[in-house]
Amino acid sequence: MISKLELKKICYSFIYFLALVASSSFAQAAVDISPKDSVERELQKVLGRKIEFEKEKLMKIFEIKQHLKLSQSPTDRYNFQEKLYNEFKTYQIDSAIYYVNENKKLAQQLNDNLKKNEVDIQLAGLYSSAGRFIESNEILKGIPRQSLSSEQEADYYRAFSDFYSHYGQSTNHYNYFSLSEVYRDSLLHVLPSDSREHRLSSATRALFGNNFDKAESELLQLLSEYKEPHHERAVIAYLLGLLYKNKDDQEKQIYYLSLSAITDVKNTVKDNASMQSLALVYFERNEIDKAYQFIQEAMEDALFCNVRFRTIENSSFYPIINSAFQEKEEANKNQLKNFLYTISLMSILLLVALIILFMQMKRLKKTRKDLKNLNDELQGLNAQLLKVNQDLQESNHIKEEYMAQFFELCSAYIDKLDNTRKGILKKISNKQFDELSKELKSQDFIKTELDDLYHNFDVIFLNLYPTFIQEFNKLLKPEEQLTLKHDELLNSELRIFALIRLGISDSTKIARFLRYSLRTVYNYRVKVRNKVLGTKEDFDEQIKEIGNLKY
Secondary structure (H helix, E strand, C coil): CCCHHHHHHHHHHHHHHHHHHHHHHHHHHCCCCCCCHHHHHHHHHHHHCHHHHHHHHHHHHHHHHHHHHHCCCHHHHHHHHHHHHHHHCCCCHHHHHHHHHHHHHHHHHHCCHHHHHHHHHHHHHHHHHCCCHHHHHHHHHHCCHHHCCHHHHHHHHHHHHHHHHHHHHHHCCHHHHHHHHHHHHHHHHHCCCCCHHHHHHHHHHHHHCCCHHHHHHHHHHHHHHCCCCCHHHHHHHHHHHHHHHHCCCHHHHHHHHHHHHHHHHHCCCCCCCHHHHHHHHHHHCCCHHHHHHHHHHHHHHHHHHCCHHHHHHHHHHHHHHHHHHHHHHHHHHHHHHHHHHHHHHHHHHHHHHHHHHHCCCCCHHHHHHHHHHHHHHHHHHHHHHHHHHHHHHHHCCCCHHHHHHHHHHHHHHHHHHHHHHHHHHHHHHCCCHHHHHHHHHCCHHHHHHHHHHHHHHHHHHHHHCCCHHHHHHHCECHHHCCCCCCCCCCCHHHHHHHHHHCCCCCHHHHHHHHCCCHHHHHHHHHHHHCCECCCCCCHHHHHHCCCCCCC
């Protein structure tokens, strides 16, 4: 018989051995903190709050739309639609084009030549970013330059410079970049020499003219003058990133490109270049994980905003980075397999030792039984997760750009399951069976997870259909329209019809998703149908049409 003291010594020796193995695996993880680390960490934090910033953007857009609905005079409508153009031009170009076209109609109605020129310049710039170069060129050439105001003349030259720059990036033809610089020179002639825009344009010309010392001095001075969240700060930091790329200084390149990306994310600017540039510099440094993360962000932003020339640029780099990422993942998997084989062998040896050491202990049978019951419960949970996964496949038409969010949610949920598993094993090891039983019976964890699920559903759905609540209320009688609490995105009734808008019309499936009874869902649907302004029979079909029109 082995004494308890000897048993403890053997266990402690084995644990010490495992600690030595673990410490050797992580010994190389400690690295010196470089000056760029803080801004890189800040960028990761800001990316984690990307949905929060976008929600603020959408709320601002919603408020302007509400004012637009209430405005009566053409001048007021023009001003509110111009505000919407400014909000959308770096966020979603198609919507910006829509509001500029609406203002074009008002300018014709008001017979205001200044406004006509203004909307033409705006529309040409948007068409240029969207890759509609022929239309953009025709509009710019049709603008009577002699009738422009001094401010419009600057906008005119700026639009032409951007047009040839975008065209050059799409065709990779040097002559168009030269024409872009010609119009930048014209822009400098009409801008006040002491204005920040003149200084920024001058610094940009110096940068592209390879006068790096002058460009660096002017850009650093401008960067110190612009504070967050000013959009120009992102532009200046991006230009500094390009400058240090030409100087082959990757540390400063990453620093300033990260600053640019932070400002763009905070301002919900989808038309950005810093993410792509960061991906490329990390790829050059062989930091494939970061390169893949940022090229994914750049591709999603470009597709969402519909910036054609950026989409083309990203598409040329994405396969290369993605291939490198997949190769690294495969190498990591092979390394993980080797680790698993080693751990498996050690586990077998440990199991044999434990069987020999604890074969005479009276509680072994009970422990095994408890572990078996716990395993059965985990298998049951796995079956439930599989069922939920099958149900969620009905919603596979959700836009491609939101797949990454669901991957992150799943990863977080797996981490929580892993932490729960570790906590259970720890309590079993410490023989805290009462606490374990109490924890397993508690519903608090499930409630928290459901609240997070519904909140994420509300945010993503409203991102897809930001006017859903307004259009839904239009279908109801004025006195019966729904009003949300200040901290609500969607309430129970709206969430049911949001699922119907996504194509899930079966009350059984809706009840399962929202954890309601079938009768509750039925009562909600009947209650709302009784408030409908038109015919009840067409109500579900009208719900499915919400968001199909462009605003």
